[in-house]
Every structure is written in C-alpha cells, then in structure tokens.
Amino acid sequence: MVKAIRIHQTGGPEVLRYEDVDLPAPGPGEAQIRQHAVGVNFIDVYYRTGLYPTPTPFTPGNEGAGEVLAVGPGVEGFKPGDRVAYAGTLGAYAQARNIDAKFLAHLPAEISYETGAAMMLKGLTAEYLLFRSYKVQSGDAILVHAAAGGVGLILCQWAKKLGAFVIGTVGSADKAKLAREAGADATILYRDEDFSARVREITGGQLCHAVYDGVGKDTFPGSLDCLRPFGTFVSFGNASGPVPPFNLGLLSPKALFVTRPSLFAFIADAARLREMAARLFEAVASGAVKIPVHATRPLAEAAEVHRALEGRATTGATVMIP
Numbered sequence: 450m451v452k453a454i455r456i457h458q459t460g461g462p463e464v465l466r467y468e469d470v471d472l473p474a475p476g477p478g479e480a481q482i483r484q485h486a487v488g489v490n491f492i493d494v495y496y497r498t499g500l501y502p503t504p505t506p507f508t509p510g511n512e513g514a515g516e517v518l519a520v521g522p523g524v525e526g527f528k529p530g531d532r533v534a535y536a537g538t539l540g541a542y543a544q545a546r547n548i549d550a551k552f553l554a555h556l557p558a559e560i561s562y563e564t565g566a567a568m569m570l571k572g573l574t575a576e577y578l579l580f581r582s583y584k585v586q587s588g589d590a591i592l593v594h595a596a597a598g599g600v601g602l603i604l605c606q607w608a609k610k611l612g613a614f615v616i617g618t619v620g621s622a623d624k625a626k627l628a629r630e631a632g633a634d635a636t637i638l639y640r641d642e643d644f645s646a647r648v649r650e651i652t653g654g655q656l657c658h659a660v661y662d663g664v665g666k667d668t669f670p671g672s673l674d675c676l677r678p679f680g681t682f683v684s685f686g687n688a689s690g691p692v693p694p695f696n697l698g699l700l701s702p703k704a705l706f707v708t709r710p711s712l713f714a715f716i717a718d719a720a721r722l723r724e725m726a727a728r729l730f731e732a733v734a735s736g737a738v739k740i741p742v743h744a745t746r747p748l749a750e751a752a753e754v755h756r757a758l759e760g761r762a763t764t765g766a767t768v769m770i771p
C-alpha cells in the first residue's frame with residue numbers, strides 16, 4: 450500500500466482525497482518509481498473539474514521525479530536506483546507509482562528531484578512552444594500571458610535567451626516584478642489595463658510575431674489584436690476557461706496562423722521526447738533557464754495547493770512532497 454491522492458468524483462478541490470492505494474508489481478514495459486517530488490500543473494485542475502474527462506476513480510498529476518525501485522519485463526535503459534523524471538501520464542500524486550517507461554528521462558545528477566518534478570511538464574512545454582509551435586527568432590516580439598506562472602516564467606527566461614523582445618501579462622505588481630526579473634522587457638497588468646492597446650503602444654504599433662496564450666477565454670480575441678500580419682497565435686491552455694468557437698474569418702485580415710498544441714502530441718514520439726528533454730536539461734544545467742520552484746507542500750495538502758493555483762495566488766511552480 451502507498452499513500453496517494455484519489456478522485457472518485459470530479460469537482461472542486463475537496464474531491465482530492467488522501468488515501469491508501471494498492472501498488473502492484475510493475476507490468477511489462479513499466480517501471481516502479483518512488484517519487485521524491487511531484488509537480489503541480491494547471492492541467493491537474495482540468496482533470497479534477499472534469500474539463501478533461503477521464504474515468505473515475507483516478508490518481509491525478511502528470512509530472513514527477515524519483516528513483517526507480519523495480520522494472521517490469523521488457524524495460525530497457527532503466528534499472529533500480531536510477532534517478533528519473535517524467536511528464537505526461539496521469540497518476541503522479543502518489544508516494545510511488547508504476548509508469549510506462551517510455552515517459553521516463555534520466556535526471557542528471559546536478560538537477561534536484563524538486564527541480565526535476567517542476568521542470569518536466571512545464572519545461573518541455575516551453576521547449577515545444579518556443580522551438581516547434583512557433584520558432585522564436587532573435588529580434589522577434591512575443592507576448593506571454595500569465596508570465597509569472599509556472600510555464601510563464603520559463604518562457605520569459607528562455608525566449609529572452611533566444612533574443613526575443615518579451616512582453617508579459619500578469620495579475621499583480623508583484624507578479625510583474627517576477628516576470629521582469631525573469632527577462633520580460635515589459636509587463637502589462639491585464640486585469641487593469643487593455644492589454645492589446647498596451648501591446649500596440651509598447652511595440653510602437655509593430656505588434657507581435659507570436660502570442661503564447663495559456664489563459665484562454667478571457668484573453669480571446671484580444672490576443673489576435675496583438676499580432677502583426679502573418680503572426681502566430683499559440684493557444685495552449687484554458688486557465689480562465691476554453692476559447693469559445695470562433696469564425697475563421699477573424700484570421701483573414703492579417704492572414705494569421707493559429708495552433709492549439711498539447712505536450713502529449715509532441716512527446717508521443719519517443720525520439721522527439723528525448724530530443725526535447727536533452728535541450729531542456731542543457732538549458733537548465735547551463736543556468737540559462739532557472740526552474741522557478743516557489744512553493745513546496747506536502748502531498749496530503751493537495752486540495753489547498755489547488756485552491757491557491759486556481760485562486761491565482763501562486764507564482765512559478767509548486768511541487769508536493771509525498
């Protein structure tokens with residue numbers, strides 16, 4: 450038996466229950482890992498509320514780091530004692546778990562478990578956003594919504610290193626300070642200001658090459674107004690609710706590109722996952738990108754952690770210790 454958070458019925462944070470669950474031996478292709486840290490992500494909220502439907506009961510969480518305890522038949526490349534980290538498969542909110550070994554990456558010795566658990570889902574997302582959904586070039590102007598969040602602070606740092614001019618939207622003055630420290634050249638308090646008008650002003654009317662939008666409903670269609678002709682709208686999340694269906698004709702005056710990516714599509718291919726992880730580990734190990742672990746809480750407090758995340762009270766990444 451191990452302790453885990455279980456969801457028997459979708460709903461508010463109170464549905465996150467701390468319980469004992471059975472942990473069978475790892476099956477074919479699986480590794481069993483003892484988790485030293487578990488990542489918290491906004492996607493965990495979507496699963497908890499039922500926005501992303503999944504059969505109940507289930508253990509939420511998509512990101513973690515720990516050591517391999519055992520491997521099932523057919524697993525190659527991992528052995529007991531290995532330090533590993535992963536993203537992209539439910540079941541992370543637990544002391545130990547079995548996981549399809551294809552999701553695992555070896556965690557370099559110089560990266561702590563807490564950092565590993567905070568960087569896989571958010572960092573791999575930043576990798577595909579900046580290098581694959583839209584390839585940021587030196588001199589590009591980009592807009593990052595929720596710039597002081599978990600993904601946001603990584604995007605600001607990495608985009609800056611790529612030579613972009615980074616504008617970040619944030620919910621408070623404290624968050625603006627964090628985004629600027631992470632490399633944002635300008636910040637906008639989008640709860641108080643008309644963010645598209647401010648983007649026009651900040652860029653001298655030139656607007657942005659790309660908008661990275663994990664906020665969703667509340668920033669649409671304003672995000673499109675921030676783009677220059679042939680710009681790219683990367684809609685990658687729904688923190689305020691999903692973007693409503695819209696008329697494609699909205700894109701035509703500026704011939705805009707729109708993509709709605711998911712990390713899961715990118716990491717489904719094992720070779721691509723390795724390539725993405727290698728670039729991320731290199732960026733973190735070299736110090737180019739610092740993973741912003743701003744809160745560490747016990748796993749048993751998952752409900753409180755979700756309240757804070759949904760209540761816009763967090764900055765950077767939160768990890769839970771099982």
Ligand code: NDP
Nearest residue numbers: 490491595598599600619620663686687688689711712761
């Ligand atoms: P964050 O730490 O960024 O938390 C969400 C932030 O969104 C809040 O702190 C808040 O910042 C902002 N926000 C704006 N409106 C709301 C609202 N109505 N309710 C709550 N928050 C709001 O979360 P993550 O870093 O985990 O994720 C960021 C986004 O990226 C999410 O939408 C997530 O789903 C998405 N994502 C998508 C992936 C993909 O592959 N498609 C993978 C990973 C993440 P502020 O106070 O500054 O407004």
